[in-house]
Amino acid sequence: MDWTEALIAAGEIARQAAIDVPRRLAAKDLTAAEAHELFVETERNAQAMDDLVDRMADDPSLAEAQQRAAEIMQDVWGRLVIAAMNRVRELDGLPPVEFLGMEDDE
Numbered sequence: 194m195d196w197t198e199a200l201i202a203a204g205e206i207a208r209q210a211a212i213d214v215p216r217r218l219a220a221k222d223l224t225a226a227e228a229h230e231l232f233v234e235t236e237r238n239a240q241a242m243d244d245l246v247d248r249m250a251d252d253p254s255l256a257e258a259q260q261r262a263a264e265i266m267q268d269v270w271g272r273l274v275i276a277a278m279n280r281v282r283e284l285d286g287l288p289p290v291e292f293l294g295m296e297d298d299e
Contacts, residue, residue, distance in 0.1 A: 194252075228277065228280045236277075239267075
């Protein structure tokens with residue numbers, strides 16, 4: 194498999210999601226159902242990234258830079274999933290879930 198090509202494609206999707214997901218989550222008129230749908234979609238993409246990272250880890254010829262790039266994208270997806278989950282919780286009247294090491298970098 195051409196990992197560079199796979200990473201470029203995955204990177205474009207993650208880059209766009211890093212823009213779109215927070216924008217959509219911040220919408221004042223976002224309903225709980227829409228937030229849940231966005232959470233499910235984001236979780237599905239995060240799982241696809243996890244699967245790619247797992248497949249890459251099985252390749253002994255994988256370059257360290259490629260592995261690091263994949264892990265960075267995996268982290269982006271993880272943060273987006275947490276943001277989406279917490280927006281669902283907020284709209285359901287529940288407090289956010291906080292994870293160690295996942296503080297906002299504001």
